[in-house]
């Protein structure tokens with residue numbers, strides 16, 4: 071059975087230090103047999119104020135992150151789903167929170183830009199988040215075939231918007247990834263419930279890679295990176311700290327669940343304001 075892995079990090083502002091940590095954890099995941107490895111949101115730059123410069127350099131091809139990802143995917147012969155990096159969609163454009171998918175030869179095969187941006191006051195921590203100040207909104211969903219199954223993409227705050235996941239299921243998703251930097255406060259309240267609900271509704275595997283610890287800028291993230299099966303059961307989880315969560319994708323198990331409870335065929339109302347699928351040509 072194909073194996074997948076979610077990597078949990080406690081990233082900071084120093085890009086090279088983050089890439090070094092990611093390299094160590096990717097090697098661990100590959101050694102454990104993972105064919106597809108997921109990095110968390112903001113894995114390469116967390117709390118880094120030079121976001122626009124990082125984005126421009128990565129777009130121009132002069133930054134260190136995209137070559138690093140290609141080399142890691144090639145070296146380990148894995149598909150790499152790179153949480154998020156800041157990357158515009160056009161020259162001089164505002165950064166998007168972009169999840170790049172690379173195949174085992176290190177080719178970038180598709181990008182997904184975060185659809186829902188986290189502009190939220192987190193009551194208990196007295197912190198406010200304004201992602202839309204730094205990022206432009208994505209406007210397309212993405213589903214793509216991989217060696218471990220058909221993959222749907224989402225990022226962090228997206229998990230609160232069930233219609234995206236319904237669209238991914240309609241597009242044939244079998245595994246949906248949720249790279250995240252979910253806050254400690256909102257995570258304690260909502261992380262597990264939301265992820266399990268998305269797995270149960272879509273009858274997909276959900277692979278979630280979170281940031282998990284106290285970061286250099288004082289922010290706290292929830293961790294609990296996990297793999298959830300299409301029945302909603304958590305099959306592997308890492309509560310806090312850096313590390314790797316691995317598990318199997320069993321498409322026979324998925325098809326049994328879908329066959330016994332064919333909710334996709336029971337739907338009576340289709341969404342009116344559907345999200346548009348992206349072209350998977352990169």
Ligand SMILES: NC(=O)CC(=O)C(=O)O
Pocket residue numbers: 188226227228230251252253256257
């Ligand atoms: N950080 C996020 O994008 C989302 C989050 O922490 C939440 O939804 O809660």
